[in-house]
Amino acid sequence: MDNLTRRKFLVGGGALALSPLVVSRAFAQGKTIKIGAVYPLTGNLASTGLDCKRGVELAVEIINGKYDLNLPLARTEGIPGLGGARLEVVWADTKGEPKNGQAEAERVITQDQVVGVIGAYQSSVTKTASQATERLKVPYVCSDxxxxxxxxxxxxxxxxxxxHDGIFSHDQFRFLKDLEAQKKQKVQTLGVLYENTEFGSNVGKEELKYAQEYGYKVVADISYTNNATDVTSEVxxxxxxxxxxxxxxxxxxxxILFTKTFKEMGFNPKGMLTMAGYIEPGYLPAIKADGNFIIVRSTFALDLAKKKPLVxxxxxxxxxxxxxxMSENAARSFMAPFVLAEAISRAKSVEAEAIVKALRETNIPGDQVIYxxxxxxxxxxxxxxxxxxxxLVQIQDQQYVTVWPFESAAKDVVWPFPAWKSRK
Amino acid sequence: MADQLLQQIVNSLLIGSVYALVAIGLTLIWGVMNVLNFAHGDFLMLGMFTAFWCYTLFKMDPLFSIPVCAAVLFLLGVGIYRFIVSKVMKGPGLAQLVVTFGVSIFLANLAVMLWTPDFRLIEKPLLSGTWSLGSVQLSIPKFAASVGSVLVSAAVFFFLKRTRTGKAILAVEMNRDAALLMGINTERINSLSFGIGSALVGIAGAFLSMYYYIHPQVGGLFGLISFCIVALGGFGSIEGAFIAGILIGLVQTLGGYFFDPAYKYALVFLVYLITVWIRPQGLMG
Structure with a gap:
């Protein structure tokens, strides 16, 4: 009698402990699949976060609805592999802080039982959020x-x-080689300029590595403090x-500060290849025509539509x-829900291991992406x-225009950079 | 390259004189009432925004909105003194320190709320472009800001030394109790000094707005550097702040050019540390 009670107790207790998991997973399989989206929805980066959110919202609408678009899962309603289950996004606000990235990822996993996570725009936040998903064994698809x-x-x-920034750095050198081969523009010496926190110094390292590999001479290697009051000594x-x-x-x-100082002191290289700051939504409205002819790395530009109707x-x-x-931020965040949902559909399951296995086998063709x-x-x-x-996009008439790869270019690259004095 | 050396010296003087004007406002407040105004950098930001809105709403160039910036910041300074600082001055020293820090955080966040964290520039200031003087490129708005800063600094100097009110301020700075016994209204002098100190940083904001970006967080490093200049020049010394401002401009620019740009601010603070180690009262203290 005693024994039986104990066994009963153990079995019952175990079932009880497992039940929330079983119920929620089963429920998810029936009607809706939840994924967590971690973004800076308030705080200093709020405008960027909301931009990303729009990209995700549009993606989910396309997945759940029926659209005649050449995107994964667009032509069917919901997720076909799970009997047309709908995708639902649980939003999590990081306020732009790494510590919130981790806490919010944990929250959507443990409370909302999401089966996958996307986000988080800032690398430092993605870093902590993905540590949480790793520990809790939930797939994380990052596209921003x-x-x-x-x-x-x-x-x-x-x-x-x-x-990633290593690929972007490599692109700059591939561009320089293409420029030499196809446009007969010779480049021999480089100046490498980078801000000295995690982002800039990593890019600087990559650029110095590629410069050596591609045989360019680095004549200036300058790291500097960002948020400086004055950059005349750097220039x-x-x-x-x-x-x-x-x-x-x-x-x-x-x-912003460097562009103004370049102009003021008359720094005229043949070309300027830049990253990040020069394509932030606030840069051009502030600097206007002085941004012209600067080349920036990008993953997306609206003019890609000329070569790719899907865009x-x-x-x-x-x-x-x-x-x-649609901005670059929105366009980057747009893709992650498709990749995750498409893997879930092939996995025909919401179990983490099955999704991971499907993600590893992902093979989405080039004509189904907007890049x-x-x-x-x-x-x-x-x-x-x-x-x-x-x-690579170049600022021409105060717009970002795709100029490289040359086969996707919307307009010809303007090279060399017109001297400041010769401009109106 | 000799031309770059000359160019860098010119650049040092251009930024140094603006630093000096910012620091003179701070040192005046400190000298008179021994209050360190942590919100000084944010006052600079408000001066820049005042110039920006005058330009955007009324098409008034920063060159003409200088008096507006001075007046707005004067009133703000007097208001903050009357309603916040004077109340706390009766309390412990730590409270005085913390209260201006609180004002700083409040103002920066208020600016984000009111004007969003976008970057603004005054698009077409009356003064723009550069003069080429031999090998030296001289930015016209920076030159104007620099000359203006020197003129305003000189005016403050003469105001303090030559006028009755100025002498009263100096008297309070030297000995508050004695000044009170001589019939000087020290409470009035306090709020006047806070107002003038704030107006000076407002003028510096108008000058900077001609060529610098305008953003709610723009005051941070300017504020920090002005503390360094005040301590280097000697707390409360107007001449000291001016000389130290120029000196810091030189260290920052030439240090960045010859040594390493990544360490230029470290050099500034190193010079400061060495000076106060040898001469704790500062250069002119």
């Missing part, structure tokens, strides 16, 4: 953070769709070194839904999309 180290940590549940060094091309990794404040169709839907143009890539396939070791590349 660019620090190379994110996919070098050997995480099992973390996948990145978008290119003075550049003028003295007189490089053919300037490579600059900056945040927005230094991008135009998606951008039109976006504009109709939100009343504004100029050959598709999406993850490297077995790093789980970084091997086909992710950047594009």
């Amino acid at each position: 953070s660019s620090s190379p180290t994110l996919t070098e940590r050997g995480l099992r549940y973390f996948f990145r769709v978008s290119p 003075g060094r550049l003028i003295k070194a007189n490089p053919d091309v300037l490579l600059h990794a900056s945040y927005i404040t230094d991008a 135009g169709q998606v951008a039109d839907l976006f504009k109709k839904k939100f009343g504004i143009e 100029p890539w050959k598709g999406i396939q993850f490297d077995p070791k790093t789980q970084q999309n091997v086909h992710a590349t950047g594009t």
